[in-house]
Amino acid sequence: MADSIIPIVMPKWGLAMKEGSVTSWLKNEGDKVNKGETFVEIETEKVVNEFESPEEGILLKKVIENDIKVPVGSLIAILGNENTDTNEIEKFIEDFQSNFTPPSDDEEDSNLEKIIQIKNIDINYLQLGENNSKNIVFVHGFGGDLNNWMFNQEELSSNFNTFSIDLPGHGKSSKNIDQGNLEYLSDIVKDFCNQNNLEKICLVGHSLGGGICLNIALENSELVESLILISPIGLGKEIDNYVEEFIKSESRRDLKPQLEKLYYNKELITRDLVNEVLKFKRLDGVEKALQIIKDGTLIENNNQKTFLGDKIETLKSKISIIWGENDEIIPNTHIKELPSNIETHIFKESGHMSHIEKSKEVNEIIVKLN
Amino acid sequence: MSKKTFRESINEAIKQEMRRDENVIVLGEDVAGGAGTKGDQDAWGGPMAVTKGLAPEFGRERVIDTPITESAIIGTAAGAALTGLRPIADLMFVDFMGVCFDQIFNQAGKFRYMFGGKAVTPLTIRTMYGGGLRAASQHSQCLYPIFTHIPGLKVVIPSNPYDAKGLFVQAVRDDDPVVFFEHKMMYDDEGEVPDELYTIPFGEANFTREGKDVALISMGRTVNLCNQVADEIKKDNISCSVLDLRTLSPLDEDSILEAVEETGRVVIVDESSPRCNVATDISALISDKAFSSLKAPVKMITPPHTPVPFSPALEDLYLPSADNIKKTISNILN
Structure with missing residues (x-):
């Protein structure tokens, strides 16, 4: 009882x-x-x-x-x-x-976030669970930031030493970047792991971050022990025009329908959430940075620019790929092209953001793979 | 990101724009203070210390203490804007507009039109408005409806430090004359403000509260009063949305109509005098374009049509209050 x-x-x-x-x-x-x-x-x-x-x-x-x-x-x-x-x-x-005393305003939790210099730019990151030995690094998608992992990182930090980073041009990292190709973004994440002396890591990447993580794992099997990809780029040609429209949308009214494409449950897109994204988009330098990453890694002739699917058979790390059944950004049919020995999961009632909409299930998969 | 006051966020916006663009200058009465004397330099930073620290960093050539002559401040600034600079002119109290209004509405506001679109006037006029400081009827008026009335002027009226910085940077970068209204009782209000530069586009109102029973529409300082009321009456099971207009010209008509359609009941809170003010304008817009969405008459909460009283007791009665808003809400719900 x-x-x-x-x-x-x-x-x-x-x-x-x-x-x-x-x-x-x-x-x-x-x-x-x-x-x-x-x-x-x-x-x-x-x-x-x-x-x-x-x-x-x-x-x-x-x-x-x-x-x-x-x-x-x-x-x-x-x-x-x-x-x-x-x-x-x-x-x-x-x-x-x-x-009960509510946590005081002065307790600046965001102080837990730290800035590290990589390739002459500032990279903002958050580390939780530093006493644990097994390392996880979370890499968010295009237009996102480390807060995208709010339902995953804190929960998993009780058993793992977890890091989430803001990619160049995103979150609180530098906006003044001059290149945005996959090699550059991968080097940033790889150097981040090296500078923090991380070994045998589990990389968790979403969308653009998924492509980055896969690319790192393909070339650095000694560094990456396991890999979780959530609706990643790089496994097929098709991609929605979300990336272009996200960059172009300057008002709440234009941006809302774009953000709604990310989720199965459209009610998650409140005015407050749209305003939070607008606050990021309106910072000086963000639009240019997003454009550079779009052109460098994401889009070429309305299709995905990056394709790694043909190399995935050579991957040495353990891998699990997660997709939402209702993903409107990158179709989950890309899973079908993969070699049959790769572990895949398709969640019902989930869009492009399974780590938010199906956080419990995603966390279980991360724990199980490690 | 860190907590900043309204005063600090405007100071930071000016400073960062002056660093970014050498054409940005500041001029006005005592914007530094101490010019031409042996005494304390940068003694004032304006009456509310908003421009303090600019003169030591950028020098007297870019932070110009002017004579006590509003017509000279605005005339100089309008000419400087027309010839390539991006001046930020300090009109101090908006109540003093009377002596420089020709330069604002018939010169700066018309250059683009009179010169066939070949001239631009990137002028920002900062000015203080509003009651509450016990400063009597010559230093307490709102007057933003007068500027809103003039095509060719943009009118900006932020309600919080985050918006203040983003809207101010937008004002400086805008190629038209912008009048930027700062409520004199808001300078110590605090909020989260990014350290980086950012802009907020003009003509985008902001929902600061979400609700389905009543929409409170307001601008500047009274937005905070509306937020407070919306939070307090939640416990009575009344849910109010609050729409912060942010800019009066251009006006975000779509968001106003959206607020009406979502609730069917509207209370407009406007601290300016009641004849031909922003509340009457919005009320007219709603009855024209959203009449069929209305479940109750549009209510306006404004001061009475009198000069702002000097007596503190009367001034408090004169200004829109939370009690007033709550009573009006309960009237239109019953």
């Missing part, structure tokens, strides 16, 4: 998250919730996602109302068993609330 009182608090998804709100409850008070079962939807400034219960129990009380923003760590619900006394619940909530 479950403990009599199991507090459920507002989770912290990614470093930028300071507060969140409940958008809807998927269970009613009195319902049983299994461990790992999603029972509430939580909205942050960046994204709406389902929250999985850390424990098993009966949902005894919803402590906060819908759509009210509360700081990370606030009590949002009580789980427990059917014998728990109502007074005991009330007393627990009262004690919790009187002892």
Whole structure:
């Protein structure tokens, strides 16, 4: 039987998250919730996602109302068993609330991010779980940043030494780049691993980052022990015009339909999320940097410029390739062209961003491969 | 990215644009302070210290203390803009526009049109507006509706430090005269502002809150009042969207209509005097283009049609308040 009182608090998804709100409850008070079962939807400034219960129990009380923003760590619900006394619940909530202090604004979490100089440009990165021995390096896709791994990195950092980086021209890394071909981007990531003395790493790459990781693994089998590619470039010709349209879109109205192509669940694209992306796009130098990477690595004559599929048989690293069934950017049919001995996964109800829309499943695959 | 005040974000925008482009200059009364004396140099940085630190870095040739003559400041700046510089002129209190308005609306605002599109006037006029400082009726007016009325002028009115920097950089880089309104009670407001340069395009309003019952539409300082109300009445199960116009000219009509269509109920909060102001203009736009979406009359919260009172008690009553907005919301919901 479950403990009599199991507090459920507002989770912290990614470093930028300071507060969140409940958008809807998927269970009613009195319902049983299994461990790992999603029972509430939580909205942050960046994204709406389902929250999985850390424990098993009966949902005894919803402590906060819908759509009210509360700081990370606030009590949002009580789980427990059917014998728990109502007074005991009330007393627990009262004690919790009187002892709770929200994380102060001065605690600049983003200080955990660090800048390292590689090939004369600044590369911003985040390391979590430094006491663990096995290394994971996350590489995001075109137009993204290290926050794209908010549902993966923190979770996996309990067992792995994890790094996520902002690619050149992205996030908080330098925007003034003069080349954007695959060799250059691969060298940046490889040098990053070397400068941090990382060996036998697991590379996790999404889309553009997937192509970069595959390229590194093909040429440096001693460095890359395992490889996870999520909707990667480089395995086929077709690609949506997203890349061109993303660069071109200057307003919220133009950008929103483009970002909607990334997800199966279009409701994830809130005005706030579009504004966050616009904030990045409007920094001086970003448009030019994106254009350089587009021309250098991504697009040639409306098709993908990079093709690595013919070399994949020579790959020595362990590999697993993940795709969303509803990917509108790069078709998941590219999986079919691969040699049959390669492990592949296609997730239902998932678009181009499986590491966000199917984070739990993706994390399980990463753990299993290592 | 770090926390900066409204004052710091504008100071940083000016500084970084002056470093980037040597044609950018600053001129106005005491924008440095101490010019021509043996006393303290860079003593002022403007009345609110927004331009402090510019003169030591860029020199007196690019940070020019002018005589106390608004017509000379704006006239000089308009001419400099026409001949290739990108001046940032400080009109200090917008209440003083009376003595230099010819240069603004009939000269700077018309050059592009009178010279067949062959001349551009990349002029930014910074100016302070609004009540709350107990500065009486000659130093507390809003007056942005007057500038908004003039084709050929762009009118920018940020509500927070992030927008202030991005809109200011856009103003400096824009080839038309831009009047940039800073509420005098907002300089210590704080927010996250990137250290890098960035721009926010004109004519894109911003939803600062999402909601489905009522849309609050506002500009400048009163946007924060609307945000506060939207947050507070959530517990009464009322969900308000808040639309921050950001620029009054150009005006983002599409976002206004979007806000009306999503909610059907609109409260416009405008600190300027009620006749022919931004609230009346938007109200007219809504009744023309979104009448069928309305579930209740469009409400306007503005001061009464009087000069801004000097008495602190009366000034507080004069200005739009959270209570006022809440009462109006509850009236149109019932």
